[in-house]
Amino acid sequence: MAPAERIADAHPLDRLLRSDRLPHIWCPGCGLGPIMNCYVQAMLDSSIPLERHVIVSGIGCTGRVPGYVNIDSFHTTHGRAIPFATGLKLGNPDLEVTVFSGDGDLFAIGGNHILHAARRNIDLNVICVNNFNYGMTGGQLGPTTPRGAITSTTPYGNPEEALNLVHLMAALGAVYVARWSALHVRQLERSIARAFEKRGFTFIEVLSPCPVGFGRPNELGEGLDEMRLYRLECVVDDDADLADCAIDLRAHRPLVLGEFVDIERPVYGEWEA
Ligand code: SF4
Numbered sequence: 001m002a003p004a005e006r007i008a009d010a011h012p013l014d015r016l017l018r019s020d021r022l023p024h025i026w027c028p029g030c031g032l033g034p035i036m037n038c039y040v041q042a043m044l045d046s047s048i049p050l051e052r053h054v055i056v057s058g059i060g061c062t063g064r065v066p067g068y069v070n071i072d073s074f075h076t077t078h079g080r081a082i083p084f085a086t087g088l089k090l091g092n093p094d095l096e097v098t099v100f101s102g103d104g105d106l107f108a109i110g111g112n113h114i115l116h117a118a119r120r121n122i123d124l125n126v127i128c129v130n131n132f133n134y135g136m137t138g139g140q141l142g143p144t145t146p147r148g149a150i151t152s153t154t155p156y157g158n159p160e161e162a163l164n165l166v167h168l169m170a171a172l173g174a175v176y177v178a179r180w181s182a183l184h185v186r187q188l189e190r191s192i193a194r195a196f197e198k199r200g201f202t203f204i205e206v207l208s209p210c211p212v213g214f215g216r217p218n219e220l221g222e223g224l225d226e227m228r229l230y231r232l233e234c235v236v237d238d239d240a241d242l243a244d245c246a247i248d249l250r251a252h253r254p255l256v257l258g259e260f261v262d263i264e265r266p267v268y269g270e271w272e273a
Contacts, residue, residue: 016043016044016050016070016071017068017069017070018067018068018069018070021067026064027210027211027212028211028222028223029209029222030208030210030211030212030223031129031131031182031208031223032061032064032129032182032208034182034185035127035129035182035208036065036068036100038185039055039098040069041189042190042192043071043196046193048196050071051071052094052095052096053096053098054071054073054074054088054095054096054098055069055072055073055074055098055099055100056081056084056085056088056097056098056099057075057076057081057099057100057101058077058078058102058105058106059077059105059109060102060136060137061102061136062101062105063075063081063101063102063105066100078105078110079106079110080110080113081101082106082110082124082126083113086113086124089122089123089124090268090269093123096125096196098126099124100129101127101128102128102129103128103129103131103165104133104134106126106128107128107142107143107163108142111143117201118172118174118203120201120268121173121174121175121200121201121268122267123268125192125196125202126201126202127192127204128203128204128206129208130206130207131207131208131213131214132144132162132210132214132249133149135210135213135214139151139210139217140152141160144247145162146162146247146248147160147161147162147248149214151214151217152213152217161246164242164243165179165203165205166245167242167245167246169203173201173265174200174201174202174203174261175198175200175201175202175261175262175263175264175265176198176200176202176261176263177202177204177242177259178204178205178259178260178261179205179206179207179256179257179258179260180205180206180207181208181227181234181255182227183227183230183231183234184230184234184257187236187257187259188206191259194262199267200264200267207230207247207255211226229249230255233252233254233255234254234255234256235254235255235257236256236257237256238258238259238260240256240260242260244256
């Protein structure tokens, strides 16, 4: 007997997605889909009403996420997601504001802004999707491109050291700092839920396959191959020395993931003089 055909009229997350905007623009094998799914699922699980959640992005492939999430969404100019979100939060303290953006947007063009938001402990959640390059604009070198990596602007290998994002954010006083990969969906979802609970500046880095911009020139294969790399090379160590957590995909040393920082600190606007 043939198995019964199972047809679903709707997906459980449909009400949180702007399905009228699909199909999305992302390449097959990109990590952005599962990462966005974790964010949406964490919102559904949170006790904060959906009307209070707001998402803000800058430019780039990750910057497109707010366009697909069916809550109040802002797609701002390049590198300006943090100042926009800061104004939004300070003017509307009841909102749960999440900046969901890429490594280039947050740490190159917007680098100045994120440093000061972290040290001031502005009450924002930042999810930084790190795919090690500028995917949307042609796979150029960015501040998180590992040393030695091939990009369209470093055909002989990147001669620069990459930023160690979790170390930097912890040093600036972020009250919550975590790093996962697009493969570690349960951990990522829990981390986002924890960030929603925290008051102050939270930062989650998510390592993501970019098979087109980064995987191909560096012979990492397709998106699934990069996911396999994460399965093989990642270790979870919440107590790791963050100074030693820089990423080098060619060094065959572990990619350290974890929930590194979870502290309390006075939030911007509530300091005593
Ligand atoms: S270029 Fe890279 S980051 Fe952009 S959609 Fe394609 S795979 Fe994803």
